[in-house]
Amino acid sequence: MTQLLASINSPDDLRRLSRSQLHPLADELRRFVIDSVSSTGGHLSSNLGTVELTVALHYVFNTPQDRLVWDVGHQTYPHKILTGRRDGMKTLRQLGGISGFPRREESEYDTFGTAHSSTSISAALGMALASKIKGEDRRSVAIIGDGAMTAGMAFEALNNAGIADGRLLVVLNDNDMSISPPVGALNRYLAQLMSGQFYSAAKNVGKQVLKGAPPLFELAKRLEEHAKGMVVPATLFEKFGFNYIGPIDGHDLDSLIPTLENIRSLLDSDSGPQFLHVVTKKGQGYKLAEADPVAYHGPGKFDPAVGLVKPANKPKTTFTQVFGQWLCDMAAADPKLVGITPAMREGSGMVEFERRFPGRYFDVGIAEQHAVTFAAGLACEGLKPVVAIYSTFLQRGYDQLIHDVALQKLPMVFALDRAGLVGADGATHAGAYDIAFVRCIPNMSMACPADEAECRQLLSTAHAQNHPVTVRYPRGAGVGTEVPTSLDGLPFGKGEVRLEGQGVAILAFGSLLYPALEVGESLGATVANMRWAKPLDLELLRTLAASHQALVTVEEGCTMGGAGSAVLEALQAEGLTLPVLVLGLPDEFIEHGDPAKLLAMVGLDAKGIDAAVRARFAGLITPAPERAAAA
Ligand SMILES: Cc1ncc(C[n+]2csc(CCOP(=O)(O)OP(=O)(O)O)c2C)c(N)n1
Ligand SMILES: CC(=O)[C@@H](O)[C@H](O)COP(=O)(O)O
Numbered sequence: 137m138t139q140l141l142a143s144i145n146s147p148d149d150l151r152r153l154s155r156s157q158l159h160p161l162a163d164e165l166r167r168f169v170i171d172s173v174s175s176t177g178g179h180l181s182s183n184l185g186t187v188e189l190t191v192a193l194h195y196v197f198n199t200p201q202d203r204l205v206w207d208v209g210h211q212t213y214p215h216k217i218l219t220g221r222r223d224g225m226k227t228l229r230q231l232g233g234i235s236g237f238p239r240r241e242e243s244e245y246d247t248f249g250t251a252h253s254s255t256s257i258s259a260a261l262g263m264a265l266a267s268k269i270k271g272e273d274r275r276s277v278a279i280i281g282d283g284a285m286t287a288g289m290a291f292e293a294l295n296n297a298g299i300a301d302g303r304l305l306v307v308l309n310d311n312d313m314s315i316s317p318p319v320g321a322l323n324r325y326l327a328q329l330m331s332g333q334f335y336s337a338a339k340n341v342g343k344q345v346l347k348g349a350p351p352l353f354e355l356a357k358r359l360e361e362h363a364k365g366m367v368v369p370a371t372l373f374e375k376f377g378f379n380y381i382g383p384i385d386g387h388d389l390d391s392l393i394p395t396l397e398n399i400r401s402l403l404d405s406d407s408g409p410q411f412l413h414v415v416t417k418k419g420q421g422y423k424l425a426e427a428d429p430v431a432y433h434g435p436g437k438f439d440p441a442v443g444l445v446k447p448a449n450k451p452k453t454t455f456t457q458v459f460g461q462w463l464c465d466m467a468a469a470d471p472k473l474v475g476i477t478p479a480m481r482e483g484s485g486m487v488e489f490e491r492r493f494p495g496r497y498f499d500v501g502i503a504e505q506h507a508v509t510f511a512a513g514l515a516c517e518g519l520k521p522v523v524a525i526y527s528t529f530l531q532r533g534y535d536q537l538i539h540d541v542a543l544q545k546l547p548m549v550f551a552l553d554r555a556g557l558v559g560a561d562g563a564t565h566a567g568a569y570d571i572a573f574v575r576c577i578p579n580m581s582m583a584c585p586a587d588e589a590e591c592r593q594l595l596s597t598a599h600a601q602n603h604p605v606t607v608r609y610p611r612g613a614g615v616g617t618e619v620p621t622s623l624d625g626l627p628f629g630k631g632e633v634r635l636e637g638q639g640v641a642i643l644a645f646g647s648l649l650y651p652a653l654e655v656g657e658s659l660g661a662t663v664a665n666m667r668w669a670k671p672l673d674l675e676l677l678r679t680l681a682a683s684h685q686a687l688v689t690v691e692e693g694c695t696m697g698g699a700g701s702a703v704l705e706a707l708q709a710e711g712l713t714l715p716v717l718v719l720g721l722p723d724e725f726i727e728h729g730d731p732a733k734l735l736a737m738v739g740l741d742a743k744g745i746d747a748a749v750r751a752r753f754a755g756l757i758t759p760a761p762e763r764a765a766a767a
């Protein structure tokens with residue numbers, strides 16, 4: 137590592153540097169980010185875009201006394217490196233290592249835990265007003281991307297902040313990208329601000345700020361000529377009550393620092409909420425990421441000299457790919473099918489669907505609430521919406537699911553990707569709660585495919601229903617079952633016995649069927665693939681209850697309120713009293729790490745399930761050697 141960065145153990149060290157030292161420091165920091173992410177995997181292109189902004193913010197503001205609140209937090213690696221976690225970057229997103237997102241318990245500089253987007257303005261406003269009430273001398277800064285700005289929550293916060301009297305700065309980090317190219321009218325508006333409105337921006341910044349940025353200064357001068365005699369309309373953000381400043385070049389420290397210093401003075405003189413529009417490039421400084429910021433949004437490990445390469449062996453088909461293929465096939469068969477994503481085209485496997493069916497593809501931006509209700513509107517008019525949404529992000533659209541979809545019993549499919557533990561992103565992204573929060577809603581159903589083949593079949597079943605159905609499937613690949621090409625479904629609400637045994641019956645919901653089968657083989661237990669968390673296959677449940685002395689339920693979801701709870705409730709309703717062991721995710725947040733290790737940690741691998749069943753029902757199992765002897 138080079139010298140300047142090595143000398144920075146906290147922002148205080150940074151603030152001792154001269155202005156001229158910041159340029160080489162930013163270069164070192166960028167190189168460090170590339171080296172470190174290439175060896176661990178993680179979010180890359182967004183972090184390359186925030187190097188100078190991070191240096192400038194910590195240089196000008198008195199952190200952590202002043203609060204920096206990063207939106208999403210996937211762009212905070214430079215911030216982590218400058219705030220004492222340079223060495224920790226080796227452990228990024230690994231079990232026991234540092235998180236890929238800001239965490240209050242990780243550092244006093246991480247003022248607000250994030251990972252779901254568009255919370256920063258609300259949180260920073262709360263902090264700004266809290267310091268006012270408490271009489272504390274601090275400023276609060278929200279740093280939000282143009283993608284995150286598309287969410288309703290960001291606008292709710294602007295609406296509130298614009299009339300609030302706090303020392304609040306909102307920095308819009310506009311790189312003209314979300315994970316995929318950004319969508320919507322706001323994006324178009326920001327592009328207009330970048331071109332036609334530059335004069336208005338320049339008048340606010342003051343020319344001394346622009347002098348350090350020759351290309352922008354030239355542009356401003358040219359636009360000023362055009363603008364002479366024109367009445368310059370206020371920006372949207374001014375209409376909201378902010379003092380709008382910008383746009384300025386977010387990679388130019390000589391623009392950023394004086395501008396931020398001016399803004400700091402404005403905050404200190406209680407001049408109302410400030411809004412700084414900075415323009416950055418996703419992937420800045422690493423040519424491959426600049427050229428393909430989508431691929432480098434969240435890459436795995438790679439050689440920086442070579443970049444991302446296709447794996448030598450064909451990787452297993454993921455559940456996401458199974459969904460993407462099913463969506464295209466079903467769309468070809470059913471002209472009423474429409475596909476909706478809240479800004480997760482790549483992650484949800486919808487790239488091909490958009491290419492083939494552009495008129496039936498809707499990326500609505502980071503707007504889960506809107507996605508659900510928009511789809512409900514489409515369903516009201518007889519279309520068949522398929523909302524592809526990560527389990528964790530559907531949490532944002534919960535009232536919409538109840539009030540707009542379920543209450544009206546609208547036929548729609550929710551393809552819930554990333555159900556269960558997701559690995560490196562950790563607790564914020566785990567799809568731990570969907571079984572619990574969906575199954576309590578009347579009119580809703582939930583399918584839990586055990587493997588890739590069932591995923592396709594159950595999506596077809598869901599699509600054929602006259603009410604809303606969710607299909608939950610995990611991140612990555614399953615066991616590698618061959619996926620049928622037909623669009624035939626499986627029977628609605630029906631499970632199956634996969635292994636006949638005695639004493640104990642294991643009822644598996646979803647992909648944990650496969651470790652459950654291993655356990656069943658070793659313990660001589662029956663294993664049922666339940667397939668549906670709602671409706672439960674009551675007939676199967678009754679049969680299993682009648683022919684076994686105990687039941688074990690297994691799911692990759694929270695035990696409280698989950699599928700195991702559904703079994704307990706059903707048994708109680710039927711007046712059946714046999715003992716039930718409910719296995720699933722415990723009542724705690726599961727941190728980031730390798731998914732297999734995490735599953736083992738919570739006892740949901742074959743070894744853990746085996747041990748739990750033996751511990752609870754020792755007298756009811758007939759291990760393999762005894763069975764063989766008896767036979
Ligand atoms: C509520 C929510 N929905 C979706 C996501 C997934 N997501 C993470 S980053 C991102 C794009 C954010 O774009 P922007 O704020 O412009 O930051 P950039 O990636 O351009 O740096 C999305 C859609 C999320 N984290 N939270
Ligand atoms: C920050 C964020 O929310 C996304 O970038 C997320 O990390 C993507 O996760 P997947 O890799 O599972 O698509």
Ligand SMILES: [Mg+2]
Nearest residue numbers: 281282283313
């Ligand atoms: Mg962006």
